[in-house]
Amino acid sequence: MPAFRKLLPTERDQYLAHLLRLDRTDRYARFTGTISDDVIRQHVAGLDWGRTILVGAFIQGELRGAVELCTDRLLWPNQAELGISVEKGLQGRKVGTTLIRRTMTIAANRSIQQVHMICLADNVRMRALSRKHGGRIELEGGEFSVTFDLPRPNQFSLALEALEDGAGAFNTVLDRFQGAALDRAA
């Protein structure tokens, strides 16, 4: 079971390594097109941490899945855009489901009213995930756009995020401990 938690700006390199590990198909799906390693490097180097929240899934200290939630309070108030990636070995194990669910709580707690996402039309996993989280899907040519309408924040959503932040820190320690134990056994 991965440890889920927000990433710190100092973990930029972990995010870069994760995106570079995506195979060709997943990279194409994540960025809805072909992009080179250099463009991924520029993308990660250009992240504005004041406007971006990254939520990750870690296995033995390595980032294996991530959601990038981008906001712009001035140009796009109360709206956000989401990109998600889970590495092949972890797909189909509900990691994407958990990442999206947690990200929606985090977004709602920042008074974001709608989260948007663009995916390739043949991305069946993302369609299933979007439907499961109540996303409104609209087909546009070879792509589909999804809009998630979020509830207003409340005590429960604020407490849930705080609880999950605490659990994330605890699980990160356990995950590292387990990783070190496996390294010693090898």
Ligand SMILES: CC(C)(COP(=O)(O)OP(=O)(O)OC[C@H]1O[C@@H](n2cnc3c(N)ncnc32)[C@H](O)[C@@H]1OP(=O)(O)O)[C@@H](O)C(=O)NCCC(=O)NCCS
């Ligand atoms: C899309 C992605 C994030 C999903 O992550 P994941 O961890 O595999 O997702 P989950 O295991 O939580 O859920 C996958 C869902 O797809 C469904 N699914 C899997 N294969 C399917 C198929 N062939 N047809 C229909 N549904 C399928 C699963 O049943 C599951 O739905 P359920 O929970 O209702 O049963 C992951 O595949 C990925 O990173 N893909 C490459 C990048 C990408 O496409 N990003 C999205 C654009 S930003």
